[in-house]
Structures are given as structure tokens and as C-alpha cells.
Amino acid sequence: MNRQAKDISEMKCCFFDQNTTKQFIEFLMSKAKVIAPHRKGEKSFSFQETHNPEEVVLNYNRTIQPIKKFFMPPRETLLEFELNGKPKVKKPEIKIEERIFLGIHSYDMKAIRLLDFSFDRDKPEANYFLRRQKSVFIGIAYEPDEYHFAQDLGIDVYDTTGFSLFMVPAEKGFLIFEVDETGHRYLQEFGKGLPLDAELQYERPEPTKKLKMHYNRLPQIFSHVYDSPVWKKVAERCLGCGTCNLVCSTCYCFDVFDEVNLNIKEGTRERTWDSCMLNPFAQVAGGENFRPTLDSRTRHRLYRKFKYLTDYSGELHCIGCGRCSYFCPAKISLVEIINELIEDYNRQQQHAAVTVS
Amino acid sequence: MSARKKSQKPKVAFFDFTGCEGCQLNKLNLENDLLGILELIDLVEFREAMDDKAEEYDIAFIEGSITTPSCVERIYDIRRRTKILVALGQCAVSGGINAMKNNYPLAQVQEEVYGKDKYLFPSMPAMPVRAFVQVDYEVRGCPMSMPEFLHVLKSLVLGRKPEIKDYAVCVECKLKENECVLEKGMFCLGPITRAGCDAICPSNGQYCTGCRGLVSNMNKNGAIEMLKQHGFSVEEAIKRMAMFNTNELVKEANWGNR
Ligand code: SF4
Ligand code: SF4
Numbered sequence: 001m002n003r004q005a006k007d008i009s010e011m012k013c014c015f016f017d018q019n020t021t022k023q024f025i026e027f028l029m030s031k032a033k034v035i036a037p038h039r040k041g042e043k044s045f046s047f048q049e050t051h052n053p054e055e056v057v058l059n060y061n062r063t064i065q066p067i068k069k070f071f072m073p074p075r076e077t078l079l080e081f082e083l084n085g086k087p088k089v090k091k092p093e094i095k096i097e098e099r100i101f102l103g104i105h106s107y108d109m110k111a112i113r114l115l116d117f118s119f120d121r122d123k124p125e126a127n128y129f130l131r132r133q134k135s136v137f138i139g140i141a142y143e144p145d146e147y148h149f150a151q152d153l154g155i156d157v158y159d160t161t162g163f164s165l166f167m168v169p170a171e172k173g174f175l176i177f178e179v180d181e182t183g184h185r186y187l188q189e190f191g192k193g194l195p196l197d198a199e200l201q202y203e204r205p206e207p208t209k210k211l212k213m214h215y216n217r218l219p220q221i222f223s224h225v226y227d228s229p230v231w232k233k234v235a236e237r238c239l240g241c242g243t244c245n246l247v248c249s250t251c252y253c254f255d256v257f258d259e260v261n262l263n264i265k266e267g268t269r270e271r272t273w274d275s276c277m278l279n280p281f282a283q284v285a286g287g288e289n290f291r292p293t294l295d296s297r298t299r300h301r302l303y304r305k306f307k308y309l310t311d312y313s314g315e316l317h318c319i320g321c322g323r324c325s326y327f328c329p330a331k332i333s334l335v336e337i338i339n340e341l342i343e344d345y346n347r348q349q350q351h352a353a354v355t356v357s
Numbered sequence: 358m359s360a361r362k363k364s365q366k367p368k369v370a371f372f373d374f375t376g377c378e379g380c381q382l383n384k385l386n387l388e389n390d391l392l393g394i395l396e397l398i399d400l401v402e403f404r405e406a407m408d409d410k411a412e413e414y415d416i417a418f419i420e421g422s423i424t425t426p427s428c429v430e431r432i433y434d435i436r437r438r439t440k441i442l443v444a445l446g447q448c449a450v451s452g453g454i455n456a457m458k459n460n461y462p463l464a465q466v467q468e469e470v471y472g473k474d475k476y477l478f479p480s481m482p483a484m485p486v487r488a489f490v491q492v493d494y495e496v497r498g499c500p501m502s503m504p505e506f507l508h509v510l511k512s513l514v515l516g517r518k519p520e521i522k523d524y525a526v527c528v529e530c531k532l533k534e535n536e537c538v539l540e541k542g543m544f545c546l547g548p549i550t551r552a553g554c555d556a557i558c559p560s561n562g563q564y565c566t567g568c569r570g571l572v573s574n575m576n577k578n579g580a581i582e583m584l585k586q587h588g589f590s591v592e593e594a595i596k597r598m599a600m601f602n603t604n605e606l607v608k609e610a611n612w613g614n615r
């Protein structure tokens with residue numbers, strides 16, 4: 001499923017200065033609804049519908065919620081029902097609309113591909129796929145910060161898979177690379193970019209080296225660290241607040257509940273994002289909780305990313321966006337946990353070698 | 358009109374103990390919902406108590422904490438008469454802000470509050486209702502959360518078990534994609550406080566003071582560590598946590614039944 005697009009050095013490219021970039025956003029807005037990173041509060045960012053190109057922030061580190069919120073909203077009504085007489089059930093209509101997602105980092109794009117897999121696995125998640133169609137993605141290169149480790153997981157900053165166009169910040173503007181047919185059409189129609197033939201000069205950031213082992217080997221590590229003391233160590237600091245799941249780009253669990261109106265004649269079936277770090281998540285009828293402790297929950301969370309789903313898809317289900325660590329109130333770092341697990345694994349291997357020899 | 362029809366509705370009573378009265382239904386902005394509520398229930402008592410008017414209730418809502426021996430007698434009496442008992446608001450649920458006085462010797466509190474009249478009224482540490490009688494459901498918050506109250510009421514009228522949230526305010530905060538106030542260098546008890554208020558304070562740029570009480574099996578040391586990381590001393594951290602949660606934090610007052 002993971003057909004890598006060709007390298008940007010082989011793509012047609014043009015240059016937009018700041019002003020042309022704004023005009024281009026206006027042009028996109030005339031084509032479809034444009035979703036792009038905006039400021040949220042004092043220091044945070046959020047993907048929002050663009051109403052004014054001036055408000056788009058293209059040099060952002062990460063948004064609070066990932067793009068999945070547009071395909072699977074944090075809360076949605078699944079059914080409307082009536083309780084009186086014969087029960088009546090109605091499904092709210094889902095509006096299918098064309099949307100252009102602008103300024104997307106390569107790892108967030110990868111997350112969508114992974115969600116496509118997760119939601120298609122048992123029974124295709126109809127609502128997700130309905131909203132997901134007719135989406136066009138325009139990527140952008142980013143400067144990895146302290147929390148990004150996508151490159152360590154094999155997702156290049158310049159990975160254009162899934163995008164139609166790809167933007168690279170350059171002096172006083174952007175280099176715009178044509179990735180696919182749609183992107184080509186957009187540029188033709190817009191017709192204002194400065195064509196570039198000369199050898200392109202742009203800086204590729206140094207690959208991050210945050211993980212102590214190649215990502216290919218991570219699933220193997222996870223076959224050996226189920227009983228590692230690392231889980232308890234993390235649990236000492238973890239508050240079980242669920243933030244790490246709720247901001248995660250690839251988490252897809254939800255909770256379904258019914259809400260009845262005050263007239264108790266009609267109501268709705270709702271669903272919200274859920275988190276496996278929370279008290280009620282592993283609670284079964286009767287009140288018993290089969291993952292009562294925070295160490296078992298953290299372990300489950302990581303195994304979902306690096307082992308359980310990987311066994312099916314052949315891919316890691318973490319994309320190194322760093323949201324879980326950046327937004328964790330206890331400052332628990334996923335990279336640190338993984339590195340400690342790697343160390344633990346290495347110790348085990350050494351120990352085994354010594355015992356054998 | 359049909360008395361019979363009326364009697365099919367659950368008999369509901371409200372009782373008031375020691376609180377700020379902020380939770381009281383009649384003080385809340387309920388105009389639109391009040392009529393709807395009265396359609397659902399047969400309101401038999403409001404605030405008055407113990408005069409043998411309505412012998413028995415289906416649901417009794419209790420506001421306020423238990424702070425005197427006569428409160429204890431009254432709550433026993435109400436428990437005897439009601440099928441379901443619901444604690445309404447944080448004073449009733451955990452002792453609430455009243456329980457802050459529990460940190461000081463009782464004699465000192467009596468002296469300060471009542472002066473020379475201190476032996477006129479017997480007083481005791483402010484305790485939650487469930488320290489004395491069985492509480493079936495809770496509506497948390499200071500003041501109590503109105504949507505949660507309506508949810509509990511509707512569920513009980515329908516004969517269903519209300520869903521009570523036992524996870525952190527952060528969940529609701531993140532579902533709304535609020536900027537985390539910790540990002541702005543503020544303090545926040547959201548990660549250890551029970552959700553159900555739709556993260557109303559962080560949604561308005563304020564920190565959470567923990568008015569809905571703590572999540573069950575809270576990681577207390579982790580919470581102190583977190584607050585330390587955000588620049589608070591241990592004493593300060595505990596003081597802040599105790600504002601609404603004295604009884605939950607003080608071991609001696611470990612009345613918890615969960
Ligand atoms: S965000 Fe941090 S504190 Fe909260 S559950 Fe996740 S790891 Fe634990
Ligand atoms: S686990 Fe953390 S770093 Fe990985 S995808 Fe989820 S939020 Fe991003």
C-alpha cells in the first residue's frame with residue numbers, strides 16, 4: 001500500500017513569493033473548502049477552515065488535534081431515534097464535500113494512510129470513508145523540533161506520498177513541486193508561479209537520530225519487553241489523563257452512548273473519541289477492569305502502535321509526530337520510553353549471550 | 358386532571374444541607390428546562406424536611422455537606438424514606454470547599470467562626486453524604502454541572518443507570534481542542550480532576566481548580582511531580598489540590614467507599 005512517490009528533485013517546480021502564495025490560497029479557496037493550520041490561543045496551532053489567507057500559519061510545529069478530526073469528528077451523532085410507539089431510527093446525512101488540506105507535514109499524511117488501513121480492517125468505517133473522499137492534500141516541509149521523530153521512523157520530511165503539491169520554504173517564498181495530476185492542473189489554472197529550471201538550492205534538514213535503533217527492528221524489540229520494568233517506571237509519573245491518545249494521529253478508538261432529550265421521547269446515539277489510558281476503557285459490565293493499572297495501560301498503548309497492528313499491516317502505527325509527548329502534562333516522552341525499552345532489550349540480549357557462552 | 362397519571366411519575370425531593378446554595382435548582386439558569394423537568398417528576402419536597410409530609414420518595418437529591426450532628430440524623434431519616442439517593446454538587450459529594458476547615462483543629466474553627474457562641478452549635482468536620490449513608494449516584498461540581506444533573510434525572514426517570522464519568526477533564530479539553538493552559542505557564546488540575554463539566558474553565562482560558570473532585574485511583578505522587586515540573590512547590594501543589602479535595606487527600610478522613 002505504501003507506494004513511495006518519486007523524489008522531489010525529479011519533479012517540476014516553480015517559485016511563489018509571499019504575495020503569490022496568498023493569491024494561491026485565495027485561488028484554492030475558490031475551488032473548494034481549504035483547511036490549513038491556524039493559530040489557536042497563544043502558542044498552539046489547529047487545522048481550521050481558511051476564511052482569510054492572512055490567517056494561515058505555514059511555519060507551525062504541530063497542531064493539537066490531527067487531521068483525522070475532519071474524517072472522524074471528536075464527537076458525532078450516529079443516529080437519531082424516537083422512543084414512543086414503534087421505535088424510529090434516522091441516520092443524519094453526511095455532507096460529502098471537496099476539501100483541500102493545505103500545509104500538511106509528511107507524517108500527518110502518513111497517519112491518514114494508516115487510518116485508512118485501520119478503518120478498513122474489519123468492517124469499513126462508512127462515515128470515515130464518506131468524509132475522506134474528495135480530499136486533496138498539499139504538503140509542506142517542516143523543521144523538526146525536539147519532539148518530532150518521524151525521520152527516525154523512516155518518514156522523510158520530503159516524503160510526498162499522498163500529496164498533490166509539495167511546498168518547500170525558501171528565501172522570501174516557497175518552492176512548489178508538482179506531485180500529481182491534480183497538482184499540475186491547479187498550477188496550470190493558477191498560472192502565476194515563477195518557473196524554475198536552474199539547479200535548486202534548498203536545505204534538507206539533518207535526519208534526526210533520536211531512537212537508539214533502526215525502526216525496522218522495533219517490532220522485534222516489542223516481542224521481548226512485555227515484562228520490562230520500564231512500564232512501572234513510566235506509570236509512576238503518568239496521570240492516566242488520556243491526552244496522549246486523544247491527540248494521537250493514528251488512534252481510532254471511540255465510545256458510543258445514547259443521550260435522551262428532556263421530553264424522554266427522542267434521543268440520539270453519539271460517539272466520541274476514546275482513550276485506552278482511561279479508567280472506564282477496559283471496564284467490562286459488572287465493573288471489572290481488565291487493565292486496572294497505569295503500567296498495563298501504557299504498555300497497551302505502545303503495543304498498539306508498535307506490535308499488534310504492525311503484525312497485520314507490516315507498518316508501525318506511530319508516525320513520530322510527537323503530539324503525545326509534547327502535550328503530555330507529565331512530560332512523558334515516547335522516545336524516552338522506546339529508548340529505555342531498547343536498552344532493556346539490549347541488556348537481555350547481553351545476559352542471554354553470557355549465559356550461553 | 359388524572360391523579361393516577363400524576364402518581365406514575367417518580368416522587369422526587371430535594372434537601373439542603375451545609376453548602377453555599379449555589380447548587381440549588383431554583384438558583385440555576387433553568388428556565389427552559391424547568392417546565393420539562395416538572396413534566397417528568399412529581400416534586401414532593403423542596404428544601405423543607407422531616408415534617409412527615411411525603412412519607413416516601415423515589416429519588417432524593419441532597420445538596421450540601423454534613424457538618425452537624427443534626428445533619429446526621431436528618432440524612433439517616435431521608436435515606437430511610439428514599440429508594441434512590443443522589444448527592445448533588447461537590448459539598449454533598451466530597452465535602453467540597455467546606456472541608457477545607459477539616460485541615461484545622463475543630464476547636465480553632467469553632468472559635469473563629471462562632472466566637473463566644475461556639476458551644477451553641479455542635480459542629481464536626483465537614484463530611485460528604487456518603488460518609489454516613491449509601492449514595493447511589495453523584496452529580497459533581499461546584500456548582501454542580503447542570504447537564505450532568507439532567508442526564509442523571511432523565512436516566513433515573515427512564516429506569517436506566519446514569520453514566521458517570523470517571524476520567525480526567527483533559528479528555529473534554531482535548532476533544533474541544535483547547536489550548537492547554539499549562540502551555541501558557543499556568544497551573545491546572547485537569548489531568549486528575551473528573552470530567553463532566555465539558556472543561557469549562559480551560560475552555561475560557563482559566564485553569565481547573567479541581568471542583569469536580571479527583572478521578573478514582575488518582576496517581577497522587579505523579580500529580581505532585583507534574584505540578585513541580587510546572588514550577589510549583591510541593592506544599593503549593595498539595596494546597597491547590599486540597600481546595601476541593603481535602604477529604605480525598607487526607608488519609609485520616611478516608612471514608613471512601615470506592
Ligand atoms: S498524556 Fe501523559 S500523563 Fe496523560 S495518560 Fe498519556 S502519558 Fe499519562
Ligand atoms: S504515538 Fe505519539 S508520536 Fe506516535 S503517532 Fe501517536 S501522538 Fe504521534
Ligand code: SF4
Nearest residue numbers: 251252253275276304
Ligand atoms: S487502543 Fe489505545 S492506542 Fe490503540 S487506537 Fe485505541 S486509544 Fe489509541
Ligand code: SF4
Nearest residue numbers: 527530537538545547
Ligand atoms: S488545560 Fe488543563 S484540563 Fe485542559 S488539557 Fe491542559 S491540563 Fe488538561
Ligand code: SF4
Nearest residue numbers: 554558565566568569
Ligand atoms: S474545569 Fe475544573 S474547576 Fe472548572 S468546572 Fe470543570 S472541574 Fe470545576
